[in-house]
Amino acid sequence: MEILHFTDGINPLVMERSIELAVSEAPAMVGQHIDYDSPLLLLAETEVRILLGESLRMVGAGAIQQMDGQMCELQVGIVAAIDDEAEEPRLAGFIQYKPRLFTTGVATIGYAAVGKEYRNKGVFTQMLNELKSQYSVLTLDCPLELVPMYEKLGFKAENAQGAHVGMSSGPMTGQNWMHDQEYLDAQLSYKRAKEEIRTKLGKGTRDAYAKRDADTRKRIAEIHTMLNAHGARA
Numbered sequence: 001m002e003i004l005h006f007t008d009g010i011n012p013l014v015m016e017r018s019i020e021l022a023v024s025e026a027p028a029m030v031g032q033h034i035d036y037d038s039p040l041l042l043l044a045e046t047e048v049r050i051l052l053g054e055s056l057r058m059v060g061a062g063a064i065q066q067m068d069g070q071m072c073e074l075q076v077g078i079v080a081a082i083d084d085e086a087e088e089p090r091l092a093g094f095i096q097y098k099p100r101l102f103t104t105g106v107a108t109i110g111y112a113a114v115g116k117e118y119r120n121k122g123v124f125t126q127m128l129n130e131l132k133s134q135y136s137v138l139t140l141d142c143p144l145e146l147v148p149m150y151e152k153l154g155f156k157a158e159n160a161q162g163a164h165v166g167m168s169s170g171p172m173t174g175q176n177w178m179h180d181q182e183y184l185d186a187q188l189s190y191k192r193a194k195e196e197i198r199t200k201l202g203k204g205t206r207d208a209y210a211k212r213d214a215d216t217r218k219r220i221a222e223i224h225t226m227l228n229a230h231g232a233r234a
Contacts (some may be wrong), residue, residue, distance in 0.1 A: 001092060001123060002082040003130050007075070009060035014080050017091035018056065021113045022048050028143050029111060031162030032212055033219040039201055039208045046193040051179060052111045055096055067101055067177065074177060075099045077107075079127045083118070092118040095127045099135070103174030107131070109140035110178075128153060137170035144223055157230050163219040165226070 006014070026044040027034045029052075034044045058076040065074055077099070081092040093114035100106045109131075114124050131138065141164035142150055147157055155167040184190055198205050 001126060002084045002089075003126055004080045004082060005077065005130055005134075006059055006080065007077045010056055010078060011080075014078070014082075014091060014094070015053075015056045018078065018080065018094040018096070018111075018113075019049060019052055021091065021094065021115060022052050022111050025113050028146075029113075031141075031164060033163040033215040034212060035215075038212065039204075040197060040212055042193050042197060043190075046190050047184060048111070050184060050187050050190060052096060054179065055098070055110060065177075067175070070102075072101050079130050081114075081118070081123045081127050091115070093123045093127060095124075095131055097131060097135075097138075098176065098178075100139075100172075100174030100176055105136045106172065106174050107135040107138055108176045109138060112140070125153065132169075137168065137172065139166070139168040139172055139176075141166050144219065144226065147226065157227060160220055160223045160227065163216045163223070165223055 004011075004014070022029055023045045026041065026048045027036055027038075029048045030044045032044075034040055038044075055076050056078060058074060059078060061076075063074040064071055066072070075098065077097050079095045079097075081094070083090045083092045093112075095109055095112040097107045097109045100108055112124070112127075128138075138155075140150070140155070141161040143163075144165055147165050147167070150167050151157070154169050156169070157165050157167050159166040197208070201208055
């Protein structure tokens with residue numbers, strides 16, 4: 001297994017395969033609780049395709065933006081695991097991250113995934129170790145089901161982040177940055193996904209969104225229960 005770390009640009013094939021892998025795991029990647037059989041799955045897939053694609057295009061781009069009155073470089077990196085023993089090199093997994101602003105040695109993991117055939121083989125740990133060699137403290141949001149895995153990797157559940165659990169490997173400093181819902185709503189492909197769902201579901205559209213929101217509230221309540229049991233702030 002070859003571990004590659006991209007910070008000054010990204011291999012186009014790694015970018016394409018990373019997005020494909022993340023989209024295939026879209027329900028675990030978004031802030032609402034959506035099942036694979038949800039009629040709103042397309043919306044989750046489109047969100048991941050837009051936001052991860054935008055992040056990966058920023059790898060090595062040197063984007064500058066004013067934040068809190070200061071001009072900051074918005075950096076993005078990706079650690080990729082490549083199966084170089086296969087007949088053709090294959091992407092086994094990836095971790096996309098952003099160094100936090102106004103600090104050093106701290107980064108936020110955005111999207112991360114390992115292909116099903118490569119799970120439970122230490123691939124994620126190898127990628128995480130590469131990232132840890134550059135950043136002493138990491139933070140991330142993950143589904144409730146993945147909390148035990150991340151705890152074994154040295155992360156601690158800290159708070160609720162939508163339908164996900166906010167976790168960190170140490171004291172957090174600096175500031176994260178990301179695109180908000182307003183940005184997402186303005187994207188043409190996201191608008192098209194919403195329209196396709198409305199066309200398909202018709203009068204059932206409102207019920208689908210209501211179920212998603214109810215499922216999300218239920219999951220948030222479950223996260224708060226877990227956090228209270230762990231003695232963390234909810």
